[in-house]
Amino acid sequence: MSLEITKSVEGTSLTLTLNGRLDTITSQEFDKEFAASSLNVKDITLDFAGLEYISSAGLRSLLKAKRSFGDGPIKIIHANEVIKNVFAISHFSDHIPIEG
Amino acid sequence: MIKALKTSLSVQVLTSVALVLVLLCYVIVYIGSWEITKAVIDQYVEAAYHTARTARTYLNPDHIADYLTADGGNHPEERRQILSEWQRLADRNSQEVLMIYLIKTEGEDYGRIRFGLTAVHPSLLEDYPEMVLYPGGTVAKSGDAQRKAYAEIYQGAKYAMVVQPQQWEEDHITVVIPVKTKEDRVAGLICVQRKMEKLRTVIYRHAYKVLGWAMLLLAVILYLVLWGLRRWLLKPIAAVTKEISRFAVKNSLSESKLGESIRMSNEIGQLARAIDTMEEQTVDYIINLTQVTRKQEQVQSELNVARNIQLSMLPTNFAIRSEIDIAAIMDAAKEVGGDFYNFYTIDENRVAFIIADVSGKGVPAALTMSKAQILLANFIYIAPDEPGALAEAVSYANFQLCRGNDSLMFATVFAGVLNVKTGKFIYVNAGHNPPLLLRNGFFEYMPLAKNSFLGIDDKAKFKEDSLSLLQGDGILFYTDGVTEAENREHEFFGEVRLLDALNVHAVNTKNLSAQNLLDYMKNQVAAFVRTAPQSDDLTMMYVRYLQRGDINV
Numbered sequence: 125m126s127l128e129i130t131k132s133v134e135g136t137s138l139t140l141t142l143n144g145r146l147d148t149i150t151s152q153e154f155d156k157e158f159a160a161s162s163l164n165v166k167d168i169t170l171d172f173a174g175l176e177y178i179s180s181a182g183l184r185s186l187l188k189a190k191r192s193f194g195d196g197p198i199k200i201i202h203a204n205e206v207i208k209n210v211f212a213i214s215h216f217s218d219h220i221p222i223e224g
Numbered sequence: 225m226i227k228a229l230k231t232s233l234s235v236q237v238l239t240s241v242a243l244v245l246v247l248l249c250y251v252i253v254y255i256g257s258w259e260i261t262k263a264v265i266d267q268y269v270e271a272a273y274h275t276a277r278t279a280r281t282y283l284n285p286d287h288i289a290d291y292l293t294a295d296g297g298n299h300p301e302e303r304r305q306i307l308s309e310w311q312r313l314a315d316r317n318s319q320e321v322l323m324i325y326l327i328k329t330e331g332e333d334y335g336r337i338r339f340g341l342t343a344v345h346p347s348l349l350e351d352y353p354e355m356v357l358y359p360g361g362t363v364a365k366s367g368d369a370q371r372k373a374y375a376e377i378y379q380g381a382k383y384a385m386v387v388q389p390q391q392w393e394e395d396h397i398t399v400v401i402p403v404k405t406k407e408d409r410v411a412g413l414i415c416v417q418r419k420m421e422k423l424r425t426v427i428y429r430h431a432y433k434v435l436g437w438a439m440l441l442l443a444v445i446l447y448l449v450l451w452g453l454r455r456w457l458l459k460p461i462a463a464v465t466k467e468i469s470r471f472a473v474k475n476s477l478s479e480s481k482l483g484e485s486i487r488m489s490n491e492i493g494q495l496a497r498a499i500d501t502m503e504e505q506t507v508d509y510i511i512n513l514t515q516v517t518r519k520q521e522q523v524q525s526e527l528n529v530a531r532n533i534q535l536s537m538l539p540t541n542f543a544i545r546s547e548i549d550i551a552a553i554m555d556a557a558k559e560v561g562g563d564f565y566n567f568y569t570i571d572e573n574r575v576a577f578i579i580a581d582v583s584g585k586g587v588p589a590a591l592t593m594s595k596a597q598i599l600l601a602n603f604i605y606i607a608p609d610e611p612g613a614l615a616e617a618v619s620y621a622n623f624q625l626c627r628g629n630d631s632l633m634f635a636t637v638f639a640g641v642l643n644v645k646t647g648k649f650i651y652v653n654a655g656h657n658p659p660l661l662l663r664n665g666f667f668e669y670m671p672l673a674k675n676s677f678l679g680i681d682d683k684a685k686f687k688e689d690s691l692s693l694l695q696g697d698g699i700l701f702y703t704d705g706v707t708e709a710e711n712r713e714h715e716f717f718g719e720v721r722l723l724d725a726l727n728v729h730a731v732n733t734k735n736l737s738a739q740n741l742l743d744y745m746k747n748q749v750a751a752f753v754r755t756a757p758q759s760d761d762l763t764m765m766y767v768r769y770l771q772r773g774d775i776n777v
Contacts, residue, residue: 147759148585177716179760180562180583180636180704187632187680206716214636214655215676218684 129157136166143174146182158189173202241449249438257427264423272399272416279324282306288411292340294360310343322348323417334374337366377402395420460486527559547644551738552765561761562589563703564597573645576604580637581703592633599624615686618652626682634679647693647772662698667726693769705762709749712756738766
């Protein structure tokens with residue numbers, strides 16, 4: 125169980141599709157990929173359709189991503205119920221909104 | 225082992241050398257015998273040739289036809305005279321000339337011979353009584369070797385010879401010379417047959433001599449090979465083996481290097497130097513490894529101290545009030561963890577309960593955890609007993625945690641204050657997992673106000689909730705280490721299993737202690753996870769409200 129990240133850019137919009145788990149170990153991969161991909165884009169969509177689990181370390185990675193993106197528009201789509209629940213409990217949506 | 229190697233190597237090398245030498249010896253004896261045989265035969269041939277030439281001088285080539293009859297034809301007297309001269313010739317040569325005879329070949333292939341004169345040494349007839357003397361005029365068949373010799377003569381050779389090994393049990397030779405007319409025509413052949421009694425003696429003597437010397441040489445060479453083997457192979461190999469065995473046990477450099485004691489430029493020398501290099505590098509590696517291990521041990525012991533410090537921050541006295549029964553456990557996934565629980569009395573009526581989970585694991589989480597624990601404990605302790613004060617205390621702690629938090633460590637916290645006299649429970653949930661309330665024999669997740677976690681947004685506002693606890697109620701606080709405990713199939717324990725497990729326990733047991741419930745839950749989680757490694761800190765705290773202070777039960 126690991127994390128796979130696929131990246132697609134349309135104009136100035138970046139979509140990162142995450143497959144697998146975002147935990148203590150894989151969040152480091154996400155940090156690197158995000159830092160490399162988010163340089164010349166204006167808005168970012170994180171597609172969580174293939175993401176099964178996110179740990180608190182993963183949430184922290186998302187916070188760091190948002191902070192490094194200058195608090196520009198980041199949204200999450202296609203999150204499953206488990207992740208939505210995590211976001212709901214922790215009120216993480218206050219920081220990064222989940223759509224759909 | 226070394227001795228066995230030495231022995232087997234020596235035996236192999238020596239056997240090979242001995243085999244080669246014996247083969248060489250055989251070749252020498254064989255070639256030598258061949259040469260000697262030739263030389264000895266040449267000597268006999270020369271003597272026989274000389275005899276044959278002498279015998280020829282008595283003949284008149286024109287009377288050959290007469291000699292080839294039994295009675296001498298037209299020249300009987302001459303024939304008798306020649307025979308007596310030949311007999312004297314045969315006798316004079318003692319044992320060596322056995323037979324002088326005159327023949328004439330018949331047929332294109334010299335397949336038959338007609339006998340003429342024959343002189344025989346008397347000893348021949350004594351020695352070989354079975355021998356037949358053909359009278360003059362007798363025609364007999366000739367053998368292959370003889371026909372070949374006759375052919376040579378007719379082709380113009382001065383003489384020819386037939387070697388007859390083991391004829392009449394001894395080696396013989398026959399030399400054939402032509403008798404020619406004035407017109408240079410071959411009228412007949414004189415044959416001189418004699419014994420070569422010395423031939424074998426000479427050859428055997430030669431062979432014994434060669435063998436004798438060869439044996440001596442063999443002994444000397446074997447000795448030298450053995451000596452060389454010891455000096456240049458076995459001793460160095462033994463030294464190498466000894467050194468390697470020593471090194472395998474001691475793992476230290478020897479006082480003298482192998483390459484210095486074995487100064488050889490061949491493969492063994494290379495091996496010795498390679499072993500020296502290997503030893504040096506291994507020793508370096510061991511030193512390096514020892515240092516790294518020491519460093520690791522140091523880090524480990526520091527982690528152990530850190531763990532003790534962290535554990536010492538957890539409350540140990542569970543019997544703080546008679547109205548409540550408290551139990552708590554914390555299993556860190558690593559030496560130090562990001563979870564903590566806390567409970568303490570604020571004043572004569574109120575008790576604070578805090579459970580928190582810092583993002584991540586290990587040392588970074590533990591450092592933030594210490595900070596969060598102290599801040600929360602202090603702010604809640606000094607908060608007045610009035611509405612909104614707990615939320616304010618949490619927001620102060622949040623503000624402090626946000627300061628300089630560049631690494632964005634955050635904590636989910638559930639903090640509550642229970643008035644044990646009235647049962648009023650005021651609480652703030654900052655992004656933490658909802659606790660479960662036991663009431664009337666059933667557990668349920670507690671309704672919670674929405675609040676963010678601590679450490680990220682320093683302007684975050686926090687809302688309080690409140691609840692009146694009844695006698696017999698219980699609250700289970702936990703961290704996501706429980707709901708996210710994972711088995712080998714990557715399934716989570718989850719909130720549903722948690723709720724179900726608690727309700728099964730509630731139905732089956734009444735009034736069991738808080739510790740009993742936590743032990744049960746711990747076993748439930750362990751049974752679910754089985755052999756999978758613990759992925760996150762596992763922390764639970766359970767409080768039973770035994771009796772309200774204003775009611776005597």
